[in-house]
Amino acid sequence: MTTDSSVYNDRVVTVLVVLSLVWAIAGMAAGVFIAAELVWPTIDMGQEWLSYGRVRTLHTNGVIFGFGVSALMATAFYSVQRTSHVTLFAPRLAWFCCIAWNLAVLAGGISLLAGWTSGKEYAELEWPFDIGITVVWLSFAVVFFGTIAKRKVKAIYVSNWFYGALIIVIAMLHVVNSMAIPISIDKSYSLFAGAQDAIVQWWYGHNAVGFLLTGGFLGMLYYFLPKQADRPIWSYRLSIVAFWAFTYSYIWAGPHHLHYNAIPEWVQSLGMVMSIILLAPSWATMVNGVMTVAGAWEKLKTDPAMKFIVLALAFYGLATFEGPMLSIKSVNVVSHFTDWTVGHVHSGALGWNAMITFGTFYFLVPRLVGAELYSVRLANIHFWLALAGTMLYILSMWGAGVSQGLLWLSLDELGELSYGFRDIMASMVPYYALRFVAGAVFLSGAILMFYNFVKTMENRTTVTRRIPEVQVASNAAEAVA
């Protein structure tokens, strides 16, 4: 552990990247397993801990909190030092974040398999874990904002605005939504009741998507895209405008998860309107990214990482268009409770979150250990597997979702439902088989990447990099490029 204030703290970044990669494989493998369960339900072999309901939460927690948050912590620690021209504030606390977070997700994952659950989607972990997560998250905030506070560059670069919003908003969401009365070590009941509980839960759920899976990863994009492209972001002003528009509009969008439910109609409509407004800042960011890449196309010749970022922007464009569209009540009445939603989530999760992280890691890992990437060819194969897996996943879920929406609302001549729920689900098996193949293809690409990084890092340690002596830059966009 280095405490030398003239070099960057990068060892903790390396460890977080490796842990994130392990979670990526484990979490995605759990996803492929539950996809298989929907085709062959008996593969749980009668074991409760292998049942769909339990492994599904392991999958979502593993990929979001294991893979996603570890990657966000790694890239936040890496970039905040470089944009501030200082070493990390409280480096021991950064190590605590790294280890405690991953232990919490691991123990939490085991508790989910054991059947502990609060029953709140994406917040299933029970109260002892909620307290632990709060402590780690506050430590993350201290390290991050402490580093910003002692920065040597006056302006705070835009990636730090996004990482900062991630830390503050997730702390707020997690604490409010997790408030509960424990009745035993493994069970608690929410402090909120009925419709209020639903509203608080989806205020949490949707803003976790917003500030963690969108905002946090935009922080990653805004730092690593200009670094890879070797040029400043196309419009720095647009990135700041998009940040504030994004932050303001996202927080209202949650009720679109509760259309036609027992919450006030005006709350549903407000959620819908704010969701539609969100398209503007989302696409502003996409345009900013696309135009930055377009001016740096020569980099694609040598850098396999850039391809992933290009594709991540394409799927970011799709997901941020599809989301507002699905929030429209007359679309949602058909799409809600169907696999269309699952497809939408994965166009974001596979196409945007995973791709941008893969692209960032292909850039970061060789630099952290001071070596060339072991195999550019394997990275290129990974790219095509990731693209094919994501496309197949989206298409299979569009097919399944639209069929479900149509079939379970269809009326016959007597005005009765034409099809039974069981018959409709039985007819979904072919789509689910296709989704299983899609997931397996995507996972196989991730395994290739893992192998590629293992060979790249083999027998190497994190390179010590000195902080540049004086580089007074008032313009944050220039400082990063």
Added chain:
Amino acid sequence: MISVPVAVMMQGNKLFSYLGQETASVGVVVLKDILPLALIPPVFLYIGSTMLGWEIGAEEPIYLSVDVVLLISFCYFFALFVGFIGLAVLLRWMAPTYDANLELNRHLTVVATVATPLVIGSIAHLYPHIFVNMLVIIPALIWSMFLLYRGVPALLDTTPQQGMLMASSLIAIVLVAAVTLLGVTVVLWTHGFGPSLGL
């Protein structure tokens, strides 16, 4: 010069150097390449729907009256025709950003090339079962993507790197267009057009 769909099937490795020689005017390219490609899937759909009926998955096939199938087939043709030309115009619009060829007939040729595998795959409409159609569409889609990433730089005279960016931008546009089409269809359903839904 022969029509693009025929060339895609006959020319093999020489496809792009062959298509690169295309000098026909925009009108001619539309008539000999785009029009037949937009016509074939609706014709297959019409034959399949009237002879066999659609199987969406549950219970017995859905039969539609000849009038309705005719209307759907016409709308399908119209959507494809406008969609193909719209995509070519979008490629033309993106061309300056990626230092690509600015001639619209080239962009129409790219669209026709990329559409060909999917149009060939639409032969599955003759057996209107959703899953059979999806199974056929997948290899067609992979072939189509291959032609897209190879064809854009080759036919639009730009570097492979800029071609890759341009092709990825087109994928984003097509995906957004596809999901918009799904959304619009669903809104029409919920407002009483099409199937009878319990809303």
